Amino acid sequence: MVDPYIMSVLKGALVEIFPEYSTREIRPDESLRDLGANSIDRAEIIILTMERLQLKLPLLEFAQAKNINDLVNIFHHYYEALKK
């Protein structure tokens, strides 16, 4: 179960880089790589998401993420911590 708010922010960042995905449903089990993002695109999407969530995390935090589900969970963890 992914955090829907974080998912929507991440999707917004994805669409910023790949406008062709604006009307397409993105599944949590898909990876950014599957969606055609190269390493710079992936870094860009993650940084855009961080900016919109006002989080400052090292990119290394996301190195182990295998798919969108993993990315959303990592963001969710730090976003919740920030709110406390």
Added chain:
Amino acid sequence: MKNLGKVDVIVTGMGAINALGQGITRFNSALLAGQCGISDCIRYPELSFLSAAAELKEFDFHQALLPYSHLPSPLLSAIHKVGRRAPLSIQASLIVALEAWVDAHLHERTKDNRRIGLVIAGQNTTQAYHYDLQASLQNNLHYLSPSYALQFMDTHHVGVLSEVFDIQGEGFTVGGASASGNVALIHGYRLILQDIVDICLVVGALADLSPLEIQGFYNIGALSGLSPFHKEPKKICRPFDRDHSGFVWGQGSGCIILESRDSLKEQIPSYGIMAGAAMNLDGTHTSTPNQDGERRAMAEALKNASLLPKDIRYINAHGSSSPIGDKTEVAAISNLFEEHLGKIWINSTKSLIGHCLWSAGILEAIATLLQMKQEFVHPNLNLDNPIDIASRFVGQQRETVTIDAAMSNSFGFGGINSSIIFTQPSTDFQDSGMVEPKGVKRARTSE
């Protein structure tokens, strides 16, 4: 510089965007009509001294690509992907390179991509990009886009264009301040003469200045600020006129495709021959021009083209509307051309498109070739009281002229002088059918 082996370097494609609009056809019509692209500066209203600029009008990257929708979609998607979030200067380079590429039929021709070269004219092409990013990020550098690491460098133009057009020969940027365009053309010319490439794209980068550069040019006295005409932007840029008071900043980008005529495998129309060129230094770091240096560049260019002063019918001057610049250039031209001065038409395209800085040399070479092809010389706007009566400046109406050989000058801060000679495609080759003169599509509306 000797013209090695007498290889003919011809111009087979051109692309342009500037304050007069997009495309070579538009540019040609505007030159014929003597249209002025200068108006109030929209980008930086906070710079109160800035009375005028020749900015691109309502530029939209997506819109600018619409005329090319018929091209193969891999090419178009590649351009969209890399250009969509790129700085303005990159977008402009893509548009003009695409126009020139199609103009030269390179999208249809068989070619060896390792024999195509790429030279980008310009330095400091990301000033506004950098300035805007600093403003928006402020203390949040953490959120800087990773693509900044690629996009901040002038060589991003090289990477982007070589990717989109699959250019695999030599590629690099060249800096020559306001002479960058000519310096780049000269390097493209040399790559062909030295048989390193058969085809070379020469692209002038759009000078997207930040308020720092504009304030800087104003503070050094080079930019026209509070002139008597400061309430009338269209009257501020006055090359060779008694009331000239400095240059007007112009946004523009241009692309010229040079090819070795001998390597052409099919009949491709050409705009003309780049017959010779020269550049030199004055040995100064300042903005002060030097008559001897300018004269020497013109004289050496003629020698390189195996021509004499009497062979030139038209000079596209640097003519920036700088009092000392205009005066120095006139003196250098008079000194070199002597008794032939009265037979040579002189104008400056800067009164129509402003000073496009890094791409000035490219856009002015394009204007030179268009005038040669269409047999006219465009007006010098605002030339009410010429600073020299012996020079044959074009007035405020265009003239019909047959031009066999023309000269285009560019002089940059730091004592950089350059001059290029263009000639008509030779009549010998016209007979063989190998190279035909290029027709320019006329605008449908009357001008």
